[in-house]
Every structure is written in structure tokens, then in C-alpha cells.
Amino acid sequence: MGYNDYNMEGDNITEVKKGHNHPLSLILEQINGIFDELGFTIASGPEVETEFYNFDSLNIPEHHPARDMWDTFWIASDPKQIGQRLKPEKLLRTHTSPVQVRFMEGNKPPIKIIAPGKVFRHEATDATHEAQFYQLEGLVVGEDISLANLKWTLETFFEKLFGKKTGLRLRPSYFPFVEPGVEIDMTCFKCGGQNQEVVTVCNVCKGTGYIEIMGAGLVHPKVLESSGIDSKKYSGFAFGCGVDRLAMLKYGIDDVRLLYQGDLRLINQF
Amino acid sequence: MKVSLNWIQEYIDDTLPPVNEVVEALTMHSFEIEGVEDSGDDKILDVKVLPNRSHDCLSHYGIASEICSVLNLKRKDLLSQVTLSKTDKLSVSISTKNSSRAMKVLVTGVRIGESPEWLKQKLNLLGSRSINSVVDMTNYLTFAFGQPIHAFDAGKVSQNRKGQYVFNIRDAIKGEKITLLDGKEYTLDETMMVIADDTKALDVAGVMGGKETGVGVETTDIVLSFSGFNPVSVRKTAKSLGIRTDASQRFENEISASLVERVLPYALKLVVELTGGTVAGGVDVYKNPEKLQTVSVPLKKITSMLNLTITGEEAVELLARQNIMATVDGDKIVVTAPLHRLDIKIPEDVVEEIGRLYGYKNIEPAPLTLEAKVVVNEEVYITDSIRKFLTQNGFNEIYTYAFTSGGDIEIENPLAGDKKFLRNNLSSGMEESLEKNFKYLDLLGIEEVKLFEIGKVFTKKGEELHISLGVKYPKNYNRAKPSSGRMTEKVNVDEEIARTITLIEEHLNVSIGDVSILSGVVEFDLARIKKELDPTEKYPEDLWNMENKEVQYKTISAYPFAVRDVAVFVPNEIEVSKVEELIKQHLNTNVVRFAMFDKFTKEEKTSYAFRLVFQSNEKTLTEEEINSVMNPIYETLKAHEGFEIR
Numbered sequence: 001m002g003y004n005d006y007n008m009e010g011d012n013i014t015e016v017k018k019g020h021n022h023p024l025s026l027i028l029e030q031i032n033g034i035f036d037e038l039g040f041t042i043a044s045g046p047e048v049e050t051e052f053y054n055f056d057s058l059n060i061p062e063h064h065p066a067r068d069m070w071d072t073f074w075i076a077s078d079p080k081q082i083g084q085r086l087k088p089e090k091l092l093r094t095h096t097s098p099v100q101v102r103f104m105e106g107n108k109p110p111i112k113i114i115a116p117g118k119v120f121r122h123e124a125t126d127a128t129h130e131a132q133f134y135q136l137e138g139l140v141v142g143e144d145i146s147l148a149n150l151k152w153t154l155e156t157f158f159e160k161l162f163g164k165k166t167g168l169r170l171r172p173s174y175f176p177f178v179e180p181g182v183e184i185d186m187t188c189f190k191c192g193g194q195n196q197e198v199v200t201v202c203n204v205c206k207g208t209g210y211i212e213i214m215g216a217g218l219v220h221p222k223v224l225e226s227s228g229i230d231s232k233k234y235s236g237f238a239f240g241c242g243v244d245r246l247a248m249l250k251y252g253i254d255d256v257r258l259l260y261q262g263d264l265r266l267i268n269q270f
Numbered sequence: 271m272k273v274s275l276n277w278i279q280e281y282i283d284d285t286l287p288p289v290n291e292v293v294e295a296l297t298m299h300s301f302e303i304e305g306v307e308d309s310g311d312d313k314i315l316d317v318k319v320l321p322n323r324s325h326d327c328l329s330h331y332g333i334a335s336e337i338c339s340v341l342n343l344k345r346k347d348l349l350s351q352v353t354l355s356k357t358d359k360l361s362v363s364i365s366t367k368n369s370s371r372a373m374k375v376l377v378t379g380v381r382i383g384e385s386p387e388w389l390k391q392k393l394n395l396l397g398s399r400s401i402n403s404v405v406d407m408t409n410y411l412t413f414a415f416g417q418p419i420h421a422f423d424a425g426k427v428s429q430n431r432k433g434q435y436v437f438n439i440r441d442a443i444k445g446e447k448i449t450l451l452d453g454k455e456y457t458l459d460e461t462m463m464v465i466a467d468d469t470k471a472l473d474v475a476g477v478m479g480g481k482e483t484g485v486g487v488e489t490t491d492i493v494l495s496f497s498g499f500n501p502v503s504v505r506k507t508a509k510s511l512g513i514r515t516d517a518s519q520r521f522e523n524e525i526s527a528s529l530v531e532r533v534l535p536y537a538l539k540l541v542v543e544l545t546g547g548t549v550a551g552g553v554d555v556y557k558n559p560e561k562l563q564t565v566s567v568p569l570k571k572i573t574s575m576l577n578l579t580i581t582g583e584e585a586v587e588l589l590a591r592q593n594i595m596a597t598v599d600g601d602k603i604v605v606t607a608p609l610h611r612l613d614i615k616i617p618e619d620v621v622e623e624i625g626r627l628y629g630y631k632n633i634e635p636a637p638l639t640l641e642a643k644v645v646v647n648e649e650v651y652i653t654d655s656i657r658k659f660l661t662q663n664g665f666n667e668i669y670t671y672a673f674t675s676g677g678d679i680e681i682e683n684p685l686a687g688d689k690k691f692l693r694n695n696l697s698s699g700m701e702e703s704l705e706k707n708f709k710y711l712d713l714l715g716i717e718e719v720k721l722f723e724i725g726k727v728f729t730k731k732g733e734e735l736h737i738s739l740g741v742k743y744p745k746n747y748n749r750a751k752p753s754s755g756r757m758t759e760k761v762n763v764d765e766e767i768a769r770t771i772t773l774i775e776e777h778l779n780v781s782i783g784d785v786s787i788l789s790g791v792v793e794f795d796l797a798r799i800k801k802e803l804d805p806t807e808k809y810p811e812d813l814w815n816m817e818n819k820e821v822q823y824k825t826i827s828a829y830p831f832a833v834r835d836v837a838v839f840v841p842n843e844i845e846v847s848k849v850e851e852l853i854k855q856h857l858n859t860n861v862v863r864f865a866m867f868d869k870f871t872k873e874e875k876t877s878y879a880f881r882l883v884f885q886s887n888e889k890t891l892t893e894e895e896i897n898s899v900m901n902p903i904y905e906t907l908k909a910h911e912g913f914e915i916r
Contacts, residue, residue: 019661019720022669026819032650033814038638042647046733047672047726048679048692063502065522066321074682092672092681092692112642118672118726122683131685132672142640147625148577152635163818170630171298172622174320180575180622182630183302218575221618235575252822262668262703262721265826268714270819 023270024134024259027161027247028116031136034160035114038153040138043113045099047120048075051089053098058177059222066176070094071122073131092120095240096137097177104141104227109234111141116243127255134243141219141229141236147182150216150237154184158213162189162250169210178217178238185210189249204249211249214241273333274395275313277414281334283344289313292337299340299626301327309395324523326610329416331532339592340627349535357551360493361434364555368463369439369475371498371527373554375538376424376435378491380404380547389544403544404485404492409516411537417496417529418517419537420465420473424491426483428467435493436467439475446471450478452513462507465495476504476521477513492547494537498527498556527560528609560609567617568602575618576625577636588627589620596620646807649735652778652799653724654813656737659777663770665720665739670699672726679728692728696738697793699723704742704790711744712833712883715863718743720766724796738793741766763790827887831862834900837879837916838907842871849878852910856902860884860891877916 021029032042045053051062060066075090099115115137123129140149151168158166166186173183188205201207216239221231244256251270253259258266279286286292293303296317305316319327326332331348338345354375362374384390385406392410393400400406408419427435442458448471449455456474458464464471473479476499485492505522508514538549569582580588582598589596589605594614596605607614614620625633661667673684677691684690693699700723707719719742727736741763761769764787771792775782780799785792840849846866857864861882868879884896907913 017664017716019663019665020667021657021661021815022667023821023823024669025657025667026815029654029814030816030818032654032809033816036644036809036814039641039644041642041645042650044647044649048728048733063505065324065501065505069321073684076680076682110640110642112638112640112644120672122685124685131689140638140640142642144574145638145640146575146577146633146636147630148633148636149638149640151633153638155635168635169298170633171302172300172320172626172630174322179616179618180625218618221616251819254823254825258826260669260671262670262699262706262723263826264666264668264707264714264716264719264721265710266823267666267668268716269823270821 020264020268020270022259022267023247023251023253024243026270027243027250028134030161031114031116031157031243034157035138038112038156040112040114043099043103043115044117045093045096045102045115047093047118048090049093049098051091053101054091054093054095057101057223057226058097059220059226060176064176066174069175073120073122093117094121095119096135097238097240099137100139100177100238101223101227103139104224104229109141109143109229109236111139111236113140114138125257127257130244130256130260132260133256136241136243136246138239139219139236140238141224141234143234145218145235145237147180147218147237150218150239153237154214154216154239158186161246164189170216173215173217175215175217177220177223179220181215181217183212184214184216184239184241186213187211213245214239216240271317271319271328271333272396273315273317273330274309274392275315276311277330277392277395278334278337281331281346281348282338283346286337286343287341289315292341295340296333296337298629298631300336312395314395321523322613324520325525325612326416328520328523329412329414331415335593342591345593348532349539351531352535352538354534354554355549355551356553358432359434359550360553361430361432361436361438362553362555363438364557365438365440366463368441368500368503369498370500370558371496371530371554371556372437372439372465373496373530373534373552373556374435374437375494375496375534375552376491376550377494377541377545377547378424378550380490380492380541380545382485382487382489382545385544402485402487404489404541407537407540407544408494411533411540412516412520415529415533415536416520416525417533418476418520419533420479420495420497420517421485422472422479422483422493422495423485423489424493425489427472427493428469430468437472437493437495438466438468439497440464440466442471442474448474449481450474450513451481451484452478453481456511459510461503461510463499463503465497474507474511474513475499477508477511477518478515492541492545494541494552496530496534496537498525498530524612526610526612527556532610562606562609563615565605565607565614565617565620566599566602567605567620570601571617572603572621572624575621576628576633578625578628578633580624580628584628585624588624591627592623594623644808645805646803646809648801648803649796651803651807651809651813652796652801653735653737655778655810656774656796657722657724658813658815659774660722660739660770663773665722665770668700668703668721668723669725670696670703670723672728674698677728678730694727694729695793696723696725696727696736697788697791700738700740700791700793701789704740708742708744712881713831713863713885715865715883718747735796736793737796738791739767739770740792741790743790764788766790767792825887827862827885829886829888829890831883831885832891832896834882834884834896835867835879836882836900836903836907837868837877839872839875839877839914839916840910841912842874842876844876844912846878849907850880852906853880853903856899856906857882858899860886860895861899875912875914879916 073092096115169185190204191202219236224231302318442462463475465473501524508518673689675688863883
């Protein structure tokens with residue numbers, strides 16, 4: 001190849017040229033399509049949330065060390081209200097998990113939803129961290145919902161998303177709104193998890209054979225109860241993962257910040 | 271938290287397997303290992319202890335015990351618990367609701383010196399500085415067992431009329447000042463807690479000791495302090511003072527008061543060995559001692575949550591490996607966790623313990639057969655329909671930041687001064703993006719910039735979902751050129767947007783209403799578009815592009831690009847592909863784009879104009895490097911009969 005032909009599509013074409021979807025939209029559309037096919041409802045909620053929905057209702061009480069897991073942007077209190085209200089109680093949602101609670105409040109089981117959306121974290125940005133990004137949350141509530149159902153659902157999802165079968169590995173983890181909580185790793189779709197012995201280390205999984213992809217678990221009974229669902233009768237699973245990270249993995253994007261620059265040098269590649 | 275494998279081995283009877291097996295076992299059954307370092311014949315593991323186990327695993331013994339649980343190894347017996355002889359030299363009291371336990375032990379006749387090598391080495395492994403034998407001992411025992419210990423110089427503590435050293439755990443007084451071991455003076459308030467004598471605060475409870483009562487070479491009598499504090503109180507205090515210590519980190523995770531019993535025999539033994547002092551006795555004030563709790567777990571719950579067939583006996587065995595007592599009782603198991611396991615409170619907690627020890631890898635995927643009513647999300651329906659329509663009509667989708675320098679809604683804790691507000695419009699970001707991308711027309715091989723963004727904006731009225739469209743054309747841009755497709759008349763950017771909006775209305779069969787288009791940018795609230803959706807409505811068949819796009823992103827070069835044109839008259843019978851071939855043979859990797867941009871015929875000759883865009887990922891290209899491609903092209907073209915470079 002004498003020259004980079006990736007963007008050599010001529011500009012002397014005479015029909016109306018198609019525009020380009022943002023890579024996050026591309027992947028979000030696929031996510032919507034996959035879960036719609038699996039019979040999930042797509043739910044949404046506000047980006048400015050209350051402390052209650054973002055934390056308390058998800059079994060993350062104030063002053064609990066678990067709150068350190070979510071660095072939070074708080075909305076400044078209305079100056080008129082200062083004095084009555086000592087601290088801000090509105091925030092930029094740190095995950096789309098509040099949508100779970102909002103949905104459960106208004107709907108009875110059986111529940112099968114995904115909640116994709118923008119979230120915010122108060123952290124310094126670099127190639128792998130951004131103060132705003134997209135998250136995909138999933139929630140299923142019914143009778144006898146198990147970790148095995150979670151595993152099947154996610155395996156099905158990843159197989160469709162990445163276009164090939166991937167193995168999933170569950171490891172113990174902790175999120176206050178699930179019990180048990182697990183971290184989900186998928187076998188590296190690039191090297192197939194076979195790279196440990198290979199001379200060049202796989203640049204996707206860094207030679208571990210696995211990619212850490214999301215947190216999940218069985219819904220904590222307190223979360224069900226706080227939304228008015230009988231935790232003796234119903235159980236459920238929930239999962240949450242970063243959509244930006246999925247897009248970066250799938251398309252080989254090396255810097256998350258590129259996604260928010262409004263830069264066609266990125267977007268027109270898609 | 272860093273732990274030494276040799277140190278961990280001290281608490282385990284069986285020999286530990288090779289480090290990679292330990293790492294694998296912990297990863298799959300307990301905690302992620304963030305790193306393994308060599309240190310002589312030792313290995314240092316960086317264990318990411320989960321928040322729900324920080325109360326019992328932020329210590330070498332805690333990790334050793336966890337390794338024993340998952341690898342089914344035998345723990346060494348700990349030193350037997352000791353009964354503390356009472357002393358009348360101490361007055362110990364608690365007068366705050368935020369402390370449950372205060373145990374003080376007086377050790378007299380100590381000689382404070384350097385720590386022995388083994389102790390220095392252990393602290394050194396964990397990156398902790400050796401100070402003196404007593405301070406080192408307290409740190410060592412914290413890392414060993416997770417119970418923070420503090421040592422006071424008894425001589426600096428005031429005595430009451432009975433000649434007793436006074437230790438009272440109380441709430442701090444607003445404005446009370448204390449200089450801590452870090453040498454800094456702190457002003458306290460009533461939300462904080464101190465250990466105090468009759469006259470002054472000696473220590474900020476659970477956070478850091480005071481400088482004045484710190485142990486030094488001149489100390490002859492010491493008081494060892496073992497406490498139980500309310501985790502929320504310690505956490506708030508540490509946060510507001512801006513201090514994070516090994517002690518506060520443990521206290522804020524709610525350690526069990528029973529850890530004191532575990533560490534006490536080690537402390538009493540070591541303090542004598544290290545200082546030659548005598549344990550005079552102690553006082554233990556322990557309010558509402560912890561009680562063992564039992565949890566009943568139906569076997570059906572275990573099997574249904576994990577979808578595994580585990581018998582009651584198997585479950586009991588898996589729990590026993592963790593020193594969690596359990597018995598089978600008909601169709602349930604009755605579980606009693608040891609005092610230090612504060613995380614076993616509800617049946618689901620027990621299921622987790624069984625599941626993770628059994629191994630989540632043994633869980634086979636089971637299809638989700640649950641059916642639920644699918645409700646179409648109107649917002650998704652509309653935004654995705656518009657998105658699809660716009661990209662099909664040449665608009666490119668951008669995402670920009672929600673944070674801006676001005677707006678209606680202010681962030682309490684912004685990341686930077688220019689990110690203090692949430693955006694209240696998309697137009698500003700759109701204008702910037704139009705400008706920015708306009709500079710890349712040649713690089714991108716496009717003739718116009720057409721963008722859209724869909725996103726939330728935040729106004730005094732609340733959160734709104736907006737869409738913005740933006741169009742920018744080059745000067746004297748003639749949309750009637752061949753590339754304009756079905757448009758034949760010249761239009762300006764505002765007309766193009768107005769036309770697009772009409773097309774959206776037609777396409778979606780909705781009404782958008784009046785919008786104001788300004789200099790090629792429009793923005794409106796998507797709530798204007800009301801689509802009457804039937805409850806049984808489904809998403810349009812082809813709404814989402816489900817094709818698995820095999821795109822691999824190519825890094826955007828950080829270096830400038832350069833543009834060169836070449837135009838040549840050729841005899842009419844020469845095909846354009848022939849001309850392209852002649853040029854292509856000279857292109858190298860620095861040519862990122864090559865395309866014809868103009869063509870016209872004049873009598874027997876046709877002119878073809880090509881544009882070449884040069885850019886490197888490694889450097890700014892020099893004139894010579896560009897010419898090294900262009901000159902051979904000119905030469906080749908010129909050499910052809912009937913060709914004429916324009």
C-alpha cells in the first residue's frame with residue numbers, strides 16, 4: 001500500500017453524501033437494538049439527579065466509605081435558599097442506576113429495562129478518564145432471577161455487540177446496590193484470551209487474556225424494598241458498564257476525550 | 271493495600287502455593303490484585319480490598335485468613351486472649367455517643383530506642399518510616415491485625431487528685447486547638463471527637479495523636495490506647511481536617527471492637543520485648559459489647575440465586591472454611607458469623623460467601639425466560655429517528671461537553687474555572703465545532719461542514735433535550751456544482767437548514783414550529799416534537815443500524831497537514847483512471863488523501879485537477895518531503911505525449 005487509503009473515498013461523487021454517526025451513537029444504537037430484541041424496555045431519566053435517587057435509594061448512605069467510589073459534581077445551592085439548606089442536594093448523576101429506582105417506583109415486576117445515558121464523575125481527565133461519559137445500566141426483576149440469567153444475558157449481549165462469542169468471567173466485587181456483587185471480565189476479543197504465551201503482548205488486554213468490562217450483581221433487597229417491591233417474592237439482577245469504554249475497545253479509540261471534541265477527524269472515520 | 275507474602279505466611283500453617291496461584295485464587299474468589307512486586311525473597315501484593323471487607327481485611331492477618339478460606343489452608347493459632355489485670359493508675363471514661371470502647375494499658379519503665387532490624391524491615395516493606403520502637407510497634411500491629419493502636423507518653427498526661435492519668439473520650443469543643451504528630455495545628459469543632467485529659471485534648475480520636483503526648487526517647491511510662499469509634503464520626507473528622515491516616519482509613523470502615531482482643535496479647539508481649547518495660551495493668555470501658563448474630567438462609571434461596579445445586583452440608587463446609595459457623599436445619603441453614611465479620615447480616619450476604627468460595631465460574635449461563643411488557647421510549651424513538659435521517663442527509667453527529675464557562679446552573683465543585691456551569695444551549699458548542707472543522711475541509715475531503723448535536727441543556731426551568739444543526743460553507747461556495755446532488759439552485763446556509771427542518775417534519779410527520787436560524791445554526795427543544803405513539807407501537811424496523819461496523823480508528827495526527835494541487839490537460843481519449851494510476855505510483859504514506867476535484871473539457875483536451883493532502887503522524891513535513899512526491903508526479907505527467915501540466 002503506497003498511501004493511507006482509509007480516507008481515500010473520492011470527493012468527486014455526485015450523489016448526496018451520507019453523514020457520519022458519532023461512534024458513541026453507533027454503539028448506543030446497537031445496544032438499543034440488541035436489548036429491544038431481547039425484550040427490554042429502554043428507560044431514561046434526568047441527568048441532574050437528587051442525592052436520594054443517586055445514592056440513598058441505592059443503599060449508599062451518606063458518610064459511608066462506599067460513597068468514595070463515586071466522585072460527584074454537586075449543583076450549587078440556590079443562593080436564596082442558603083441558610084435553609086446547608087448542603088447541596090442536587091448532583092450530576094454519577095451512574096444511570098437512579099433510573100432503576102425511578103422505573104421500579106412506577107412499574108411492578110416483571111421488569112426488564114436498560115438505561116443508557118450520560119453520567120458525570122468529578123475526576124481529573126486523561127486518556128482513559130473523562131468527567132462526562134455514557135453508561136449502560138440494565139435491570140431485570142422477576143421471580144427466581146439468578147446470576148446464571150445474568151451471565152446468559154450478558155454473554156448474549158457481548159456476542160451480538162462484538163460479533164463473536166466471548167467468554168465471561170465473574171469475580172467477586174462490591175457495589176452497595178447489589179448482593180452478591182460481581183465484576184465481569186470478558187475474554188479478550190482481540191487475542192481470544194490466548195495471548196499469555198505470545199511474544200507480542202496483546203495491546204487490548206495487556207496480556208491478561210481478559211478485559212474488565214462491567215460491574216453487576218443481584219439487586220440488593222434494600223433497593224427492591226425502597227422501591228416498594230417485595231424482596232421475599234422477587235429477585236433481580238443489575239449491571240452497569242461504560243459505553244465509552246465499549247466504543248473504545250470495539251473501534252480501537254485510544255483517548256476517551258476525543259469523543260467530546262466535536263471533531264470530524266474522529267467522527268468521519270465512522 | 272500492600273501486603274508481604276512472607277509476613278502472611280507467618281499466620282498460615284500450610285506452605286503457601288506459588289505467588290501466581292495465590293493471586294489467581296484471591297482474584298477469582300476475593301479481591302483484585304493490582305500489582306505484584308519482588309522484594310528480595312519476598313513478594314509484595316497490592317490487594318484492592320473491597321469496601322465491604324475493609325473492616326476485616328485491611329491487615330496481613332485479614333488477607334492471610336482470606337487466603338486460607340479460598341485455598342482451604344490451615345490458619346496458625348493466634349496467641350491466646352489475655353485478661354488484662356486492672357490498674358488504679360488510670361481513669362478511663364467515654365462521654366460521647368461516638369465511641370463504644372476505650373481500653374488503656376499502662377506500661378512503666380520503658381526505654382525507647384531504635385527498633386530491631388526485623389521490625390524496621392517489615393515497616394520498610396510497606397513504605398512506612400521507622401520512628402522509634404514503640405511507635406513502630408503500634409504501626410506494625412495495625413498492619414498485622416487491622417486494629418489501630420496509639421501510644422501516649424504518660425508523663426505528659428495530666429493526673430487527677432487520685433494520681434490517676436486521665437483519659438476521657440469526648441466530643442471536641444468548638445474552637446479547641448491541637449497540634450498533631452504531623453506538626454500542624456488544627457482547630458476542631460463539636461462534630462469531632464478527642465481523647466482528652468482534664469486539661470487538654472491529647473489526640474483527635476481515630477485520626478491522629480497529638481504532638482505533645484507523643485512518645486520519644488525521654489519517655490519512661492507509656493499508655494497504649496485501643497479504641498472503638500463510630501465510623502461516620504471518624505470519616506467526617508478526617509475529611510474536614512484533610513487528614514487520612516492508616517488509623518482513620520480503618521476506623522471509617524467500621525472495624526469490630528473484637529479486634530482488640532485479637533491484638534492485645536501481641537501488644538503486651540511485644541511492648542515488653544521492645545522496651546523492657548512492665549505492664550502495670552489497664553482499664554477497659556466497653557459499652558454495649560457486640561453480640562453474635564445469626565442469619566437463617568433457606569437452601570432454596572442459595573440454589574435459586576446462584577442456579578447451582580449446593581447441598582446444605584456443602585454450604586456449611588464452605589462457610590466453615592471462613593470460620594463462619596453454620597448448621598443445617600431442615601430446608602435452611604443457620605449461620606453465625608464471627609464478631610469480626612460485620613458483612614454477614616442478611617441471607618444474601620451468606621449466599622455471596624457461598625457463591626464466591628464455590629466459584630462463580632461454576633455457574634452455567636441460563637437463558638432469561640422472563641417476559642416483560644416492552645414500552646417504546648418516545649425520546650429514543652424521536653431522537654434516533656432524527657439522527658438516522660440527518661446522517662442519511664449528509665449531517666455529521668458531534669458530542670460536546672456539558673460543562674461551560676457560563677450558564678444558569680452552577681456547579682458547586684467545578685473541575686476548572688471555565689467549567690463552572692452546565693450548558694444552557696447547544697449553539698455555542700455548535701459554532702465552535704463549525705469553525706474548528708472548517709479548517710479541516712481538505713484533510714477530511716469535504717466541501718462543507720454540516721453538523722448536528724442532540725443533548726441535554728440545563729436552564730432555570732430545568733433540563734431540556736435539545737437539538738442543534740449547523741452548516742458552514744466556504745466563501746463563494748456554489749451548491750449548484752455537480753457534488754450538490756439533487757439541489758440545483760444556489761442556497762445559503764440558513765436556507766439549507768430551513769430546508770432540512772422541513773424535510774425532518776415531512777419525514778417524521780411532525781410539526782416543529784417556528785425556529786430562529788442564525789448564521790447557519792439552529793437550536794430547538796425536542797419536546798416540541800410530539801409523536802403520538804400507540805401503546806402497542808414498536809420501534810421502526812430499520813431505526814437502528816445493527817450492522818457490525820468493523821471500523822478501526824486511526825490516530826489523528828498532531829502535526830499540520832499541507833495541500834498540493836496538480837492539474838493536467840490530457841487528450842480526450844485518455845481515461846481519468848489512467849491519469850490517476852500515473853499519480854498513484856508516486857504516493858507514499860505521507861499522502862493521506864488524494865482525489866480529483868475538478869474536470870472540464872476544452873476542445874480535444876480535458877483538464878483534470880487533483881488534490882493531494884500531506885500529513886505525517888510523526889512530524890511536520892518539510893517542503894522537500896512534499897516535493898519528493900510532487901516533483902516525480904510532474905515529471906511523469908509531463909513525459910506523456912499530449913499531457914500538459916496547467
